[in-house]
Amino acid sequence: MGGDHAPGPILEGCLDAIQRFPINIKFVGQIEKINEASKKIGLYELMEKEIQNSRFELVASGSPIGMNEEATAVRKRKEASINVAMNLVKNNEAKAVYSAGNSGALMASAIFRIGRLKGIDRPAIGALFPTRDQSRPVLVLDVGANTDCKPNYLLQFALLGNIYAKDVLQIDSPKIGLLNIGEEDCKGNELSLQTFKLLSKEKDLNFLGNCEGRDVLSGEFDVVVCDGFTGNVLLKFLESVGGVLLDILKSELPRGRRGKVGSAFLKSNLMRIKKRLDHAEHGGALLLGVNGICVIGHGSSKSLSVVSALRLAHSAVNHDVMEHLIQLQKLPVLNS
Amino acid sequence: MGGDHAPGPILEGCLDAIQRFPINIKFVGQIEKINEASKKIGLYELMEKEIQNSRFELVASGSPIGMNEEATAVRKRKEASINVAMNLVKNNEAKAVYSAGNSGALMASAIFRIGRLKGIDRPAIGALFPTRDQSRPVLVLDVGANTDCKPNYLLQFALLGNIYAKDVLQIDSPKIGLLNIGEEDCKGNELSLQTFKLLSKEKDLNFLGNCEGRDVLSGEFDVVVCDGFTGNVLLKFLESVGGVLLDILKSELPRGRRGKVGSAFLKSNLMRIKKRLDHAEHGGALLLGVNGICVIGHGSSKSLSVVSALRLAHSAVNHDVMEHLIQLQKLPVLNS
Numbered sequence: 095m096g097g098d099h100a101p102g103p104i105l106e107g108c109l110d111a112i113q114r115f116p117i118n119i120k121f122v123g124q125i126e127k128i129n130e131a132s133k134k135i136g137l138y139e140l141m142e143k144e145i146q147n148s149r150f151e152l153v154a155s156g157s158p159i160g161m162n163e164e165a166t167a168v169r170k171r172k173e174a175s176i177n178v179a180m181n182l183v184k185n186n187e188a189k190a191v192y193s194a195g196n197s198g199a200l201m202a203s204a205i206f207r208i209g210r211l212k213g214i215d216r217p218a219i220g221a222l223f224p225t226r227d228q229s230r231p232v233l234v235l236d237v238g239a240n241t242d243c244k245p246n247y248l249l250q251f252a253l254l255g256n257i258y259a260k261d262v263l264q265i266d267s268p269k270i271g272l273l274n275i276g277e278e279d280c281k282g283n284e285l286s287l288q289t290f291k292l293l294s295k296e297k298d299l300n301f302l303g304n305c306e307g308r309d310v311l312s313g314e315f316d317v318v319v320c321d322g323f324t325g326n327v328l329l330k331f332l333e334s335v336g337g338v339l340l341d342i343l344k345s346e347l348p349r350g351r352r353g354k355v356g357s358a359f360l361k362s363n364l365m366r367i368k369k370r371l372d373h374a375e376h377g378g379a380l381l382l383g384v385n386g387i388c389v390i391g392h393g394s395s396k397s398l399s400v401v402s403a404l405r406l407a408h409s410a411v412n413h414d415v416m417e418h419l420i421q422l423q424k425l426p427v428l429n430s
Numbered sequence: 431m432g433g434d435h436a437p438g439p440i441l442e443g444c445l446d447a448i449q450r451f452p453i454n455i456k457f458v459g460q461i462e463k464i465n466e467a468s469k470k471i472g473l474y475e476l477m478e479k480e481i482q483n484s485r486f487e488l489v490a491s492g493s494p495i496g497m498n499e500e501a502t503a504v505r506k507r508k509e510a511s512i513n514v515a516m517n518l519v520k521n522n523e524a525k526a527v528y529s530a531g532n533s534g535a536l537m538a539s540a541i542f543r544i545g546r547l548k549g550i551d552r553p554a555i556g557a558l559f560p561t562r563d564q565s566r567p568v569l570v571l572d573v574g575a576n577t578d579c580k581p582n583y584l585l586q587f588a589l590l591g592n593i594y595a596k597d598v599l600q601i602d603s604p605k606i607g608l609l610n611i612g613e614e615d616c617k618g619n620e621l622s623l624q625t626f627k628l629l630s631k632e633k634d635l636n637f638l639g640n641c642e643g644r645d646v647l648s649g650e651f652d653v654v655v656c657d658g659f660t661g662n663v664l665l666k667f668l669e670s671v672g673g674v675l676l677d678i679l680k681s682e683l684p685r686g687r688r689g690k691v692g693s694a695f696l697k698s699n700l701m702r703i704k705k706r707l708d709h710a711e712h713g714g715a716l717l718l719g720v721n722g723i724c725v726i727g728h729g730s731s732k733s734l735s736v737v738s739a740l741r742l743a744h745s746a747v748n749h750d751v752m753e754h755l756i757q758l759q760k761l762p763v764l765n766s
Contacts, residue, residue, distance in 0.1 A: 225674075226674050226677055228681075238611060241611065241618060241619035241620075242619045242620050273663060274663075275574060275577065275658075275659055275662040275663065275666075282577060282659070283577035283578045283657075283659045284577075284578050286659070306663070306666050307662065307663040307664060307665065307666030307667035307668075307669075307670065308666040308667065308669055308670035309670070310667060310670070311667075311670055311671065311674045312670070320663075321619075322611075323611055323618070323619045323622070323660065324659065324660050324663055326611040326643065327609060327611065327642070327643040327656075327660055327663075327664065328643060328663065328664065328667060329643065330611075330642050330643030330644040331643035331644065331646060331647075331664060331667065331668075332643075332667075332671075333643075333644055334643065334644035334645070334646070334647055334648070335647065335668075335671050335675075338561075338562050338647045339675050341562055342703060343679075343703065346699055346702055346703045347696060347699050347700075347703070348699075349699055349702075350698075350699070352695045352696070352698070352699075353695070353696060353699045355692075355695050356691075356692045356693070356694070356695025356696035356699070357692070357696070358692070359688045359689070359691050359692025359695065360683060360688070360689060360692035360693070360696070362686075362688070363682055363683050363684075363685055363686070363688075363689045363692070364683075366682055366685075367678060367679065367682045367683070
C-alpha cells in the first residue's frame with residue numbers, strides 16, 4: 095500500500111509477477127482503495143481471477159505510513175499496512191515482505207516485529223549496482239540504514255552480504271571489497287582502516303581488499319561494504335548518472351545531418367540502453383540482518399520495478415537465504 | 431617532472447598551452463631527462479624556440495617524489511621537483527604551480543613552503559564535476575585531502591569554494607550545497623548534521639541546504655562540500671562511470687542491422703560524447719586553503735589534461751583568487 099504511486103502500479107507489478115514466476119502474493123492494504131485502483135487501471139477482473147486461483151489474496155490493513163512520516167510511527171499505528179505485512183512474515187504466513195513505502199518505517203517495523211539476527215548490531219540496506227559485466231551485479235551495503243558506523247558493523251555487513259551474494263547472485267565464493275580511497279592497506283579514514291583489519295582476519299570471507307570508487311562498477315567485486323552515508327550518496331549518484339548520460343546522448347547524437355540519420359536508425363537500441371540504465375529495471379534493495387526476507391522498493395516504483403523487486407524476494411526465498419542466515423548466527427565472531 | 435608519463439606528455443601539454451593562452455611556463459625537472467624526452471617526441475626545436483621567446487624556461491631540480499613515496503619525503507628531499515616549483519611561488523617568481531605527480535607530496539610541499547591561509551585548519555582538494563548543463567561545472571570539495579573531517583573544516587571548505595567559484599567559474603553568488611543523504615535539515619550523519627548548522631549561520635554564503643547524491647550533477651549547485659573520504663569515492667566513481675557507459679554504448683548501439691548502419695553514421699558524434707565523458711578533458715583539481723595557487727593533475731595526465739589544468743591555473747591567477755583569499759582571512763569566523 096505504501097509508495098508514491100500506490101496502490102495502482104504496485105498491484106499491476108504484483109499481478110505481472112505471478113504470471114512470470116511461481117509466487118503467491120498477499121496484498122496488504124485498504125481493500126476499498128485497492129478495489130477502486132484496480133478498476134481504474136482495468137485490472138479488477140484479472141485480480142479477481144487470481145484471487146479465485148489462490149495465487150493472490152487481499153489482506154486488510156489500515157492506511158500506510160506516509161513517505162514523510164517518522165519511522166517510529168510504526169510503534170503507534172499497529173494497523174499500518176507495513177506492520178500487518180510484517181506480521182505475516184513473523185507468523186510464517188508469508189516468506190518475504192516487499193514494500194515501496196517509507197523505507198525507514200519498513201526497517202523499524204522489521205526490527206520491532208521480526209527482530210534482528212543474533213550478533214548483528216545494525217541491519218543494513220544492500221543494493222545491487224550494475225557492472226561492466228551485464229550478467230554480474232555487485233551488492234553494495236550499507237546504502238542508507240546507518241549513517242555513522244563502527245568497524246564491527248561493517249564486518250557484519252560483509253558477513254551478511256556474503257550470504258546474500260552466494261544465495262541470490264549464486265556466486266560460490268563472493269569477492270568482498272571494502273570501499274576506500276586507495277588500494278593500499280594504509281589508506282582510508284579511521285573507520286575503513288579499522289575495518290580493513292577486521293575483514294583481513296575473517297577466514298569465512300574471500301576479502302580482496304580495498305575497493306576504490308572507480309572499482310565499484312568494474313565487476314571485480316561481488317560485495318562492497320561501506321558506511322550508510324557514503325553508500326547512500328553513491329547509490330543516488332549512480333541513479334542520476336543514467337539520466338545525465340541520456341541527456342548528453344540526446345543532445346549530442348542527433349547533431350548534424352549524419353547524426354540525425356544515424357539516430358533514427360538507432361531508436362530501438364537507444365531505448366534498450368535507457369532500459370539498462372534505468373533504475374526501475376534494477377528494482378529493490380534488500381534489508382539485511384533481520385530475521386526474515388525484506389525487499390525495499392523505490393518510493394517511485396512503477397510496475398516494472400515491482401516485478402524486479404519481487405523476483406529478488408523470490409530468489410532469496412528459493413535459495414534458502416534464511417537457513418543460511420541461521421547458520422551465520424553460530425559464527426564465533428558474532429557471539430563474542 | 432612528476433606523474434606516470436612525465437616528462438614527455440607534460441612538456442607537450444605545456445608547449446600546447448602557451449600557444450593557446452597568454453602564460454609563461456617555468457618547467458621544473460632534471461634538465462637532461464627533459465631534453466631527452468623532448469627529442470624523443472619531436473618537440474626539442476619547439477621548446478628551444480619558446481625558450482628563446484622567453485615564454486618557456488627550464489628550471490633544474492632533483493628527481494621527482496615517486497608516485498608511491500610517502501608525502502613526507504618532501505621534508506628530506508629539498509631538491510625534489512615539487513619543492514623547487516613550490517619555492518618559485520613562495521619567492522614570487524611564479525604565480526601558480528601545477529603538478530601531475532604525487533598529490534600528497536604536492537600538498538605537503540605547499541603546506542611546508544607556502545603555508546596555510548590564516549584560519550584554515552586543513553587545505554582541501556576541489557574538483558570540477560561536469561553537470562547536466564555543459565557550461566556549468568560544479569566544484570566538489572574535499573575530494574581526498576582529509577579523510578576524517580570536523581564540521582569546522584567543512585565550513586572552511588565552503589568559504590574557500592565560494593571564492594574559487596566566484597573567481598574561476600565567474601559566478602556572482604555561488605550556490606553552496608552540503609553533500610548529504612536527504613533533503614531535510616534533520617537528515618545525515620553526525621558530521622553533516624553539525625555542518626548544516628554552521629553553514630546555515632554563515633551570512634557570507636548562499637547556502638542552499640543539503641545536496642543528495644542525485645543532485646550533484648543536476649547543475650543546481652555551484653559548490654558542494656563534503657568530507658574527503660566521500661568526495662574521493664565520488665570523484666573516482668564518476669571517472670569510471672564514463673568508461674562503463676561507453677562500454678554499454680559500444681555493446682548496445684551496433685546491435686542488429688539497423689544498429690550497425692546507425693552507428694556508422696554516428697561515429698564522429700560518438701567520439702564527441704567520449705570526449706565529453708573523458709576526465710582528461712576536465713583536467714586538474716585545485717588545492718584550496720594554502721597561500722598560493724596550486725593545481726593538481728591526474729597521475730595519468732596526458733597532454734590534453736595538462737592544457738586543461740593550466741587553463742584552470744591561468745584563470746585563478748587572472749581573476750585575482752589570491753587577493754580574494756587574503757580578504758577571506760579577515761572574516762570573523764576564521765579568527766575566532
